Amino acid sequence: MSEAPTLDYEHRFRSSGARLLAGIDEVGRGALAGPVSVGIAVIDLYQQKLLADVRDSKLLKVADRERLVPLVKGWSVASAVGHASANEIDALGIIAALRLAGTRAWLAVLAAGVTPDVVLLDGSHNWLSPETQPSLFDDGPVEPGCDAPVHTLVKADMQCLSVAAASILAKVERDGMMRELHTQFPAFGWDENKGYGTAAHKNALRAAGPTPYHRVSWQLLAD
Template sequence: MAPLGTRPAAPAGKRQAAGPGKTTAKTAGTKPKQPAGFPTLEVERGFLAQGVTLLAGVDEVGRGALAGPVSVGIAVVDLRDHGLLADVRDSKLLKPEDRERLEPLVREWAVCSAVGHASSAEIDALGIVGALRLAGTRAWFEILAAGVRPDLVLLDGSHNWLSPQSQGSLFDAEPSGPVCEAPVHTRVKADMSCLSVAAASVLAKVARDRIMLDLHEEYPAFGWNENKGYGTSSHREAIRSLGPTRYHRTSWNLL
């Protein structure tokens, strides 16, 4: 079964030449353009004036599910010369086969990447915001362990759930390992306009979906291969008939 901790980050400083589905920004004074409706790096490059070079796009998936982990993806870009990546957009707008195709391309494209998870038991113990921070901290640790230290985090949404100082007494004790001390900039619907955040959403979605497919093998009656733990009518009916599993968030109103 896939682990509910972290997935390894790419090697520090890893950069790839433009390949299939990728566009380089180093083209004799020209700026490659994305098709209309696809995210770009324009928002991210706005931070260059503040001295930011390495920016970490961050997004989560699984927040509203009834079962399985919550997962946080990070994709780091170098704002000085990072090229665009074709076809990547918010993971919710992509077909499963497209996400699977794009996931290895995102990992090659990013300077560094990671996905962290917090289990359903951790969600029950910490609440969803605390679990998000735990999953994000696990992913952040992998980024730092690879020797990459982003200057800024661009986080999807309106609330900074990643920084320790934003949570007050949310945790009885700090998570083991380094926590995110970089400045965090939140942006509503960043996964729609910011390529680094959209890339992070693809990484997190693919990683979490693979976990749910593994869990489906253990509990096939709940249809996690299709609903990925979200509250569909058939999923709720299975909970009503069979009761919750150890992978359900039992602190939630499952029915």
């Protein structure tokens, strides 16, 4: 198994006066079908202990990820997963859809009575901070989202325990959604490929065309 992530990087934020840190990661960004999902795991920088066996979700077996979900939820000060649908991705674009999914997760954390002081986001680009974006409906812009300082770190899911924990929550919840959708459209193999562009998935697309859960604004059959 890979080297275990720690809280060493997160603890650097104590010097700025932060106490509650939200580790955030996304899954499903590169899929052809299904939602993009964003997980949040909030930790107390002065209280949290290490949590055994947690790794970036991509490095764990299915059974291990699912076993860890209740442990991560119990370990976190607060946690949530937000989603943006394929239709929302088509309407808004992937970056705005990531922001929308992240905003939904962020608002769920706030609704639980927890307000993080700082965010640690996996990657090199801050797609989470609010921007004015069109609503899918006729009621104006989407609700304001994360207003805490956002810090990005490439491969944070590999080295930072809070972000690895968030990746597990997002991955397990999204995978469960794709398994449910597989029962409606079994030809696409979403129970296995989770909406990503495998050869079998693309062959099914050529034969049957897209479903309502495909991101039709994308070049679905591009190599």
